[in-house]
Amino acid sequence: MSEFKEIAWQGLWKNNPGLVQLLGLCPLLAVTATVTNALGLGLATLLVLVGSNISVSLIRNYVPKEIRIPVFVMIIAALVTAVQLLINAYAYGLYLSLGIFLPLIVTNCVIIGRAEAFASRNTVAKSAYDGLMMSIGFTLVLLALGAVREILGQGTLFDGADLLLGPWAAGLTIQVWQVDTPFLIAMLPPGAFFAMGFLIAVKNIIDQRLEKRRKNKDETAPVITRARITKVS
Amino acid sequence: MTFKIKSSPHISVQLQTGTVMQRVILCALPGLLAQIVCFGWGNLIQVILAISLAVGFEACILKLRNRPILISLKDYSAIVTGLLLGLALPPLAPWWLMAIGIAFAIVIVKHLYGGLGHNLFNPAMAAYVLLLVSFPVQMTSWVAPSNIALASPSLMETLQVIFELKALVVAQFSQGIDGVTMATPLDTFKTDLTMGLTSTEILAKPLFMNGVSQGWFYVNLAYLAGGIMMIKLKVIRWQISTAGIGSLAICSTLGFMFGPDTHPSPLIHLFSGATMIAAFFIATDPVTAATSNKGRLIFGAIIGILVYVIRTFGGYPDAFAFAVLLANLCAPFIDHYVRPKTYGHRINY
Incomplete structure (x- = not known):
């Protein structure tokens, strides 16, 4: 069980694909202008990543080492096509606003990276759990970025949620504050880079604090120190 | 001597x-x-x-x-x-x-x-x-x-x-x-040229006087004077400003000779917008500019050429901020390849 706990810790925090591995930066920066887009891309990535990890793990003993990468890419491409068709059918508005970045999930390094680094060496259950945790970590980063950029850029949250969740979600939109002049840079890709930089900085600060606390705990344990006899002048 | x-x-x-x-x-x-x-x-x-x-x-x-x-x-x-x-x-x-x-x-x-x-x-x-x-x-x-x-x-x-x-x-x-x-004179020039007006027609507008921009001409002259004062006081070297203004002057003269009715004159380019303040006060920032004398000449020339290119072909009427930032990006590269040679040493890149 502790192995699964470790996988979750790795995916959600320690080895977070967005904040630490910095994988899949292209969609991460391009489509996180609103929370809705971020959630849509996150869910799509989640479906593809879990599916690809399971499939790769299933066939890991039958695929010759030399051609494993093309095989993985074929699996991922098939899954992405399926997800793309699903979104096209059930959330057409989101399909339009995600645009090219939906088919581009194929090239998202998180997915091929997990297939190669984890799923091709581990059991199906572990691989599925790893895919789930990695994509949840990725989605959380997407959501945080989307929230920051949407609040700064247009002063709302969950704008256009009905595109993803159906007409009932239109009421979810929260007007955080009224902006007369939108802060355009937050909506543009440079703003995504700035926000991403600050998110990584916050993560590093939290890590440093945790490390310090752990060290303090260690230091409270009695330590035998040798008294210095000679004086250094 | x-x-x-x-x-x-x-x-x-x-x-x-x-x-x-x-x-x-x-x-x-x-x-x-x-x-x-x-x-x-x-x-x-x-x-x-x-x-x-x-x-x-x-x-x-x-x-x-x-x-x-x-x-x-x-x-x-x-x-x-x-x-x-x-x-x-x-x-x-x-x-x-x-x-x-x-x-x-x-x-x-x-x-x-x-x-x-x-x-x-x-x-x-x-x-x-x-x-x-x-x-x-x-x-x-x-x-x-x-x-x-x-x-x-x-x-x-x-x-x-x-x-x-x-x-x-x-x-x-x-x-x-x-x-x-x-709109600023440069902005006016840009939009009016796309609307099919000629330089002469634009210069007849109240924003211009005797072929130079109203107001902006004196502001730029004052910054030019301040800049020369800075060079005299040895606050800045002459290379960056001279290369920047020089290359902008050469580019705009060539453009003006090529099509006097579709290009602003060199006078408009040099004495409108941010030209002088940017050339003397902004581009010469010692932290972000190139550090050798030859490097400074290249750095300034990059700014001048970029300003002309963006003003003429780009979407923004004045371009000094963009040009300075792009040249800042080039500065470490310039410094790497343009190093002053000291006597008796060879430069190994």
């Missing part, structure tokens, strides 16, 4: 950063004065606001970084950043525009990269670009030159407009197209 014989001490005093920055501020004063005369009180208020904000943010971030506050403030670099951004923003820009700009310049561009001497980009220009990209409407409505404006706001009215105490005032002043705010 005579060989000077000097008695000891032979080591001359190096200029302190604070002294250099003080002289920069002093040399920028004629330009500020010209801006006040030509465009009203707006820029003076903007400069005061910008400097106080810059000092405030600098003190806060120094405290956060556990650095000595007073000693670091005494190098005047934050004040120069504030001064330059205050001179660059439109005179009637709202106060929050300046607050966002200064916060970005001091906190992100300067201190997140390690403070004075470590920043990759010129803080004032990075902030200017951020504001220009984010708030195009506020950033492009410049005040009309006071001698052709229908109404110029008084000091109190300017204060009220900047601090948005009276929204009504803004509405009153922006009613007429040529009322208080209007």
Whole structure:
């Protein structure tokens, strides 16, 4: 069980694909202008990543080492096509606003990276759990970025949620504050880079604090120190 | 050339950063004065606001970084950043525009990269670009030159407009197209050329006089004078400014000769917009520019050529901020390949 706990810790925090591995930066920066887009891309990535990890793990003993990468890419491409068709059918508005970045999930390094680094060496259950945790970590980063950029850029949250969740979600939109002049840079890709930089900085600060606390705990344990006899002048 | 014989001490005093920055501020004063005369009180208020904000943010971030506050403030670099951004923003820009700009310049561009001497980009220009990209409407409505404006706001009215105490005032002043705010000469040239007007027709507009821009001509002359003063005081070297202005002059002359009716004359290019203040006060920032003499010439030439290319083919009427940032990016590269050769040494790249 502790192995699964470790996988979750790795995916959600320690080895977070967005904040630490910095994988899949292209969609991460391009489509996180609103929370809705971020959630849509996150869910799509989640479906593809879990599916690809399971499939790769299933066939890991039958695929010759030399051609494993093309095989993985074929699996991922098939899954992405399926997800793309699903979104096209059930959330057409989101399909339009995600645009090219939906088919581009194929090239998202998180997915091929997990297939190669984890799923091709581990059991199906572990691989599925790893895919789930990695994509949840990725989605959380997407959501945080989307929230920051949407609040700064247009002063709302969950704008256009009905595109993803159906007409009932239109009421979810929260007007955080009224902006007369939108802060355009937050909506543009440079703003995504700035926000991403600050998110990584916050993560590093939290890590440093945790490390310090752990060290303090260690230091409270009695330590035998040798008294210095000679004086250094 | 005579060989000077000097008695000891032979080591001359190096200029302190604070002294250099003080002289920069002093040399920028004629330009500020010209801006006040030509465009009203707006820029003076903007400069005061910008400097106080810059000092405030600098003190806060120094405290956060556990650095000595007073000693670091005494190098005047934050004040120069504030001064330059205050001179660059439109005179009637709202106060929050300046607050966002200064916060970005001091906190992100300067201190997140390690403070004075470590920043990759010129803080004032990075902030200017951020504001220009984010708030195009506020950033492009410049005040009309006071001698052709229908109404110029008084000091109190300017204060009220900047601090948005009276929204009504803004509405009153922006009613007429040529009322208080209007496009800059370079902006006018760009839009009118795309509308099919010829240079002669554009130059007949009230914004121009004898082939040069109203108001802007004197502002640029004042900055030119301040710049020459800086070179005399040995605050800056001549290479960057000369190469920048020179290459812009060559490019615009070639363009003007190629099509005099579809290109602004070199006079318009050199004495409109930010040409002189950028060439002398902004491009020459010792932290972000190239550091060898030959490198400075290349650095300046890159800026001049980029300005001409963006002004002529790009989407923005004035391009100094973008050109300076792009040249800042090139500076480490230039410094790597253009190294002064010392006698007896070979350069190994």
